[in-house]
Amino acid sequence: MDTTQLGLAKGKWVVANCGRFPSEKNCRLVIMAPAEQRADLVEAAATHAVASHGHENTPELRRELGEFLETIEI
Template structure:
């Protein structure tokens, strides 16, 4: 199984966030990414947010 990750440093934001999240599935990663986006970046959970976040998903683990 290939791990998936999303790295906040790649996402446009006013907050200089350096968090990277990884998980074993798209669904698990999406839930963690949405929770982070809502709690830290003050986004609203919506289909548009989820669609945008999905474009930042990568296979593997985040670079150091």
């Protein structure tokens, strides 16, 4: 992937890739944030999981999402 097309700052990024979760909707949403904004990413991913996948908005959901995030270096 040529990330320069996205104009992203170099450094560590955290990625939530919904396509890695089996779902009936075949959702392929990807959300990214700089590593220092990990909390914002968990928040956005939780919002998506609740709105689109019917999860309950609980601390448990956020904990699971936190474990699911991948860290990449660009």
